[in-house]
Each structure stands twice: as structure tokens, then as C-alpha cells.
Amino acid sequence: MRRVSIGLLGLGQIGSEVYRVISRKRSLFQKRYDVRFDITKILVKNTKKKRFKSLDSKLLTSKPSDVLKDPSIDLVIELVGGVALAKKFVLEAFRNGKDVVTANKALLAEEGESIYKEAKKLGRQIFFEASVGGGIPVIKSLREGLAANHIHSILGIINGTSNYILTQMSQHGVDFDVALQEAQAKGYAELDPTFDIEGVDAAHKIAILARYSFEQKIPFKSVDCEGIKHISQHDIDFAKRFGYSIKLLAIAKKQKDGIEARVQPTLLPNNHILAKVDGSFNAILFEGDEVGEVLLYGKGAGPEPTASAVLSDVIDWAKGIRSNLPRTSKSQVKVKSISSILSRYYLRFSVIDKPGTLSYISGILGKHNVSISNVIQTEKKSGTTVPLILLTYKGHEADIRTAVKKIDSNRSVIREKTRVIRIES
Ligand SMILES: NC(=O)c1ccc[n+]([C@@H]2O[C@H](COP(=O)([O-])OP(=O)(O)OC[C@H]3O[C@@H](n4cnc5c(N)ncnc54)[C@H](OP(=O)(O)O)[C@@H]3O)[C@@H](O)[C@H]2O)c1
Structure with a gap:
């Protein structure tokens, strides 16, 4: 049986769940995949912080080099978050001969090109299923099930916090601020929910999806981004009178004269399949030239669904999958101005x-x-x-x-x- 030694960067919400799943399902993974996964080092900021009971605290370190330079570590999982520090860690992992799994959407949307370029140069891989749609296998679907298609349109409800708030406003007449507090209490929204309600989180995700699907570079600044904080109960009620629901939609379309990439509150007719996606759920509707429309639906965030996606990447890596980097087509078209x-x-x-x-x-x-x-x-x-x-x-x-x-x-x-x-x- 093969043994895989994993270095974990970050033991917050997602890192802790990844640790727990690996501990709980180690023998299942051994049986299914003939691989034993062991987390052998964990980078945190504060090694003294009180954590969960099942953790082996001897694995903790606050020195990045203990993970990144340890020759016995085969694979690095980056769950630190942020952009600059995460980029530094990922590039250092590549330079030390390690492939990386990450859930970091901000990193890939904003710095993806330099990371993909370095990975290609050094013959390394980066896996990022958990960066879009939480537990929904979006990247895997593009890489495998939809591999024969040209994707020309992506419509996504990919921020659970915004969708929860809009659903509460629409179904229960709750004010925006109250719905936001509820989303925070249920753990859907971050303590600082700015990226959620201003559409930045969804913009990160659609930039990653458009990059992967259209094989085109998508400068993050070119993704027009508008959030839901100006949507009032009036708008929701009037939209209903016309037969529409308001959703925060991430949109990417490839057309002959360029690419549209944007995040915006949108009126969707009530009979549109995405108008029925409520609460904290996410859904992504792809349109491919061969397959037509394909809808993926599920839990788009939270420790368990996100850890499920991280582990699917770890298992893919262990199976030897080496084709996860986005391709870049020779004919690049521009992202259209809004x-x-x-x-x-x-x-x-x-x-x-x-x-x-x-x-x-x-x-x-x-x-x-x-x-x-x-x-x-x-x-x-x-x-x-x-x-x-x-x-x-x-x-x-x-x-x-x-x-x-x-x-x-x-x-x-x-x-x-x-x-x-x-x-x-
Ligand atoms: N939360 C979700 O539902 C979700 C869903 C999809 C993707 N993601 C992505 O997953 C990643 C992790 O998110 P999270 O919610 O788990 O974050 P989090 O709870 O804030 O955890 C961050 C971890 O990184 C460690 N860390 C931060 N700065 C550090 C530094 N300078 N040096 C060493 N360690 C440092 C922290 O250490 P301490 O524990 O010592 O503070 C903590 O363990 C992010 O990229 C996020 O966007 C999250």
C-alpha cells in the first residue's frame, strides 16, 4: 500500500474538518484506493490556541519551512486563505517539488496566472475543486464529464450568503440587515461579510470558472461586480408582481466578439431553473456545444462540503491525475466592458x-x-x-x-x- 504524507497549511474552519475527515476515514480510503493518507505537519499562526480534542498537537508548527521544506511531505494542502501569503506558500511548495491542493478562490482569481505559469514551468500541479461551489464537483465535471465540449455559457448562484439573504427577504419579508445577521448566526456568512454581500466572493469564483471553461485569461479586474446590499424589499416585491425572482447571479459567456464576465443582482423569471435555488444552496448551469445545459446543485460552502471537495482532490492526486491546470487557447479574446x-x-x-x-x-x-x-x-x-x-x-x-x-x-x-x-x- 502507498503512504502519502500530507502537510497542512492552516487549521481553521476548513483545515480542521479536513484533518477530522482524514482521521475518521483513513481505513475507508485505504480499502477503496489502496492509499494511506497521513497528515504529518500542520502550519498555524498560533500553536497555543485551544483546538479540538482529536488533534495530535505535536503536529503543529508556526514555521512555514517545517512544512514546505520537509522532504518527507508528498503533498501540501493550502487552507490559510488570503492572497499574498498563500501565493508565497504555494510557489515555495512548487519549488520544493510538491504539488498543492487549495480551496483559495481569491488566490486563484487574482494570482492564478502566475501560479499556473510557475506550476507549468516546474512540472507541478495545483488542484482547486474546493475553490468554487464548496462540495459541488464543478472543476471535476468540467475536466471529466464535460471534457468533449466547448462551454459557451455559465450562470451560477455561487454565494450561499447572498442567496440565503435574498431568499429570506423574498419568502419571509425579512429586512436585509436581519437576514444578514441570521446568515452569520447560521455560519453561512463570515464575521466580515463584505466579500459576500458586495459580490467579490462570487466574482472570484466566476473568474476561476470562466478561466477554466473558456481557456482564456480573465484578469480579475475585468469582472464587473455588483452585490446585493442595495436590493430593497420594494424591488423583491415588484419583481414578484412581474413574475420574477431576484438572485445574485454570476455570469460568464463566450461570444465571438469577447467574453462577458460579471456578478450582479438579476431578475430571473420564476420558471427559470435557477430561480428555484433557495437558501444557502449553490447551483451552476453550464451550456456546452455538445451536451446542452447541465445543472450542478448542492452545498456551496461550510466545513463539511468544502472538506469533501478538498479530499476529492487529494484522492485524485493520489490516483495520479496530472491534468488539472487550466489550458490556454492560442486565440485569446478580451473580456468585454460592461x-x-x-x-x-x-x-x-x-x-x-x-x-x-x-x-x-x-x-x-x-x-x-x-x-x-x-x-x-x-x-x-x-x-x-x-x-x-x-x-x-x-x-x-x-x-x-x-x-x-x-x-x-x-x-x-x-x-x-x-x-x-x-x-x-
Ligand atoms: N469557510 C468556508 O466555508 C470556505 C469555503 C470554501 C473555501 N474556503 C477557503 O478555504 C480557505 C480557508 O478558510 P477557513 O475558513 O478555514 O479560514 P480560517 O478559519 O480563517 O483559518 C485560517 C487558518 O490559517 C492559519 N493562518 C492564518 N494566517 C497564518 C499565518 N500568517 N501563518 C500561519 N498560519 C496562518 C490560521 O491559524 P490559527 O488557527 O493559529 O489562527 C488558521 O488555522 C480560504 O482560502 C477560504 O476562502 C472557505
């Missing part, structure tokens, strides 16, 4: 209720080539502020933004900044 995208839009104007307002707004939209498909105007006493909701036909983002800016500048008609949400069908 102003060039074509979409339908939901517009919520906060207007002063007086005759002629609707025709004034529709006139300006019309001048910018934007046509209206649906309208809701709630009635109130003349002179008060009321919401006016318009859905548009497809228009260019640049035209919509210019028209809305012009409308918003007329303070005799508009009271608050207009809410613009894209519609996906």
Missing part, C-alpha cells in the same frame, strides 16, 4: 406623482433606443413620491446608463437614485 453588454432591465424610479411623468421618462428612454415592455405605477396623492417600475426590452448598457443619468438629474421629477437591475431570461 457598457457594451446587451440586456433587458428593471428600472425603479422614485418619481414625484404628477401628470406627464411617465411620458417624460419614456421619451428620454426612447431617445436612447430603450423600449419599454411593462409598467407598474402605484397610485398616491398628487405631489407625493411614488415608485414607477419599468421593464425594458433589450438595450445596450451604455444607453440605459446615459438615459437614467439624464432622468435622475431632473430633480423636479425624480427624488432618489434610480435602481437598475438587469434581467436574464
Whole structure:
């Protein structure tokens, strides 16, 4: 039987669970794969911290070289998080002849190119199933089950915290702040939830998926990113009246003239398969040229699902899989600027209720080539502020933004900044 000695970098939420699974399932893995996995060194920041009972505390170290330079360690699992330090550790592991498994989405989205380049140069591998979709086997599906396809579209609900908040707001009428506190109490959201609610976490993940699927370099800065913190109960209720749900959607599409890569709150028709993905669950809808649509669904974060993905990489590595690095096609196309995208839009104007307002707004939209498909105007006493909701036909983002800016500048008609949400069908 083969023995694999593993060095673990980080023993936080995910590292601790990886340790526990390896201890608990060691004999199962031996039987199934004829490999014995042993964690032989663990890097932490604070070796004195109180940890879980089953831990062998003799394995702890605060010196990175104890893991990275130990010749007896075969494989390194990076679960420290962050970008700069994790990059340093990963590159050092490669230089010391070690392959790496990581769950670090920020690292790969922001520094993936230099890591893949170094891995290629040194003949090393990096496995990152746990970086996207938690326990859902997304990278493995792309690498294996969808290997014969050109993937041209990815739509994902890939931030469980945002999806939980939007679901609570929609199904229980809970305010954003209350839903966020609940998400934190249930362990879905980080103590600092900024990356979740501002869409950065989902942007990291879609950048990784687009890079892998389209075989194109995706500079992280080119991924347009908007989170859910401006979504109000009004928007959720009006969307419902039109037959839509609001979801934080990560979108990547490969078209002839470039790639679209963005994260945005989105109106999805209620009969769209992703509109039914609720709570903290994640789902990713791929479209491939041979297979058509494929939906992957499951738990997108948390220690157990993430450790499941980390271990699947460890087992793949032990089986000798050597093809996990993203390919780079010769013909690179650019990521399109957000102003060039074509979409339908939901517009919520906060207007002063007086005759002629609707025709004034529709006139300006019309001048910018934007046509209206649906309208809701709630009635109130003349002179008060009321919401006016318009859905548009497809228009260019640049035209919509210019028209809305012009409308918003007329303070005799508009009271608050207009809410613009894209519609996906
Ligand atoms: N949490 C999730 O649901 C989830 C899901 C998917 C992917 N991920 C990714 O998994 C990775 C780990 O996340 P986590 O939630 O487990 O993080 P975490 O709980 O914050 O744990 C981080 C670990 O790294 C150690 N560490 C931090 N800085 C260090 C330093 N300078 N030197 C040595 N050790 C250091 C910490 O040591 P101490 O224990 O001594 O403080 C801790 O053990 C991240 O990249 C995250 O994005 C997390």
C-alpha cells in the first residue's frame, strides 16, 4: 500500500474538518484506493490556541519551512486563505517539488496566472475543486464529464450568503440587515461579510470558472461586480408582481466578439431553473456545444462540503491525475466592458406623482433606443413620491446608463437614485 504524507497549511474552519475527515476515514480510503493518507505537519499562526480534542498537537508548527521544506511531505494542502501569503506558500511548495491542493478562490482569481505559469514551468500541479461551489464537483465535471465540449455559457448562484439573504427577504419579508445577521448566526456568512454581500466572493469564483471553461485569461479586474446590499424589499416585491425572482447571479459567456464576465443582482423569471435555488444552496448551469445545459446543485460552502471537495482532490492526486491546470487557447479574446453588454432591465424610479411623468421618462428612454415592455405605477396623492417600475426590452448598457443619468438629474421629477437591475431570461 502507498503512504502519502500530507502537510497542512492552516487549521481553521476548513483545515480542521479536513484533518477530522482524514482521521475518521483513513481505513475507508485505504480499502477503496489502496492509499494511506497521513497528515504529518500542520502550519498555524498560533500553536497555543485551544483546538479540538482529536488533534495530535505535536503536529503543529508556526514555521512555514517545517512544512514546505520537509522532504518527507508528498503533498501540501493550502487552507490559510488570503492572497499574498498563500501565493508565497504555494510557489515555495512548487519549488520544493510538491504539488498543492487549495480551496483559495481569491488566490486563484487574482494570482492564478502566475501560479499556473510557475506550476507549468516546474512540472507541478495545483488542484482547486474546493475553490468554487464548496462540495459541488464543478472543476471535476468540467475536466471529466464535460471534457468533449466547448462551454459557451455559465450562470451560477455561487454565494450561499447572498442567496440565503435574498431568499429570506423574498419568502419571509425579512429586512436585509436581519437576514444578514441570521446568515452569520447560521455560519453561512463570515464575521466580515463584505466579500459576500458586495459580490467579490462570487466574482472570484466566476473568474476561476470562466478561466477554466473558456481557456482564456480573465484578469480579475475585468469582472464587473455588483452585490446585493442595495436590493430593497420594494424591488423583491415588484419583481414578484412581474413574475420574477431576484438572485445574485454570476455570469460568464463566450461570444465571438469577447467574453462577458460579471456578478450582479438579476431578475430571473420564476420558471427559470435557477430561480428555484433557495437558501444557502449553490447551483451552476453550464451550456456546452455538445451536451446542452447541465445543472450542478448542492452545498456551496461550510466545513463539511468544502472538506469533501478538498479530499476529492487529494484522492485524485493520489490516483495520479496530472491534468488539472487550466489550458490556454492560442486565440485569446478580451473580456468585454460592461457598457457594451446587451440586456433587458428593471428600472425603479422614485418619481414625484404628477401628470406627464411617465411620458417624460419614456421619451428620454426612447431617445436612447430603450423600449419599454411593462409598467407598474402605484397610485398616491398628487405631489407625493411614488415608485414607477419599468421593464425594458433589450438595450445596450451604455444607453440605459446615459438615459437614467439624464432622468435622475431632473430633480423636479425624480427624488432618489434610480435602481437598475438587469434581467436574464
Ligand atoms: N469557510 C468556508 O466555508 C470556505 C469555503 C470554501 C473555501 N474556503 C477557503 O478555504 C480557505 C480557508 O478558510 P477557513 O475558513 O478555514 O479560514 P480560517 O478559519 O480563517 O483559518 C485560517 C487558518 O490559517 C492559519 N493562518 C492564518 N494566517 C497564518 C499565518 N500568517 N501563518 C500561519 N498560519 C496562518 C490560521 O491559524 P490559527 O488557527 O493559529 O489562527 C488558521 O488555522 C480560504 O482560502 C477560504 O476562502 C472557505
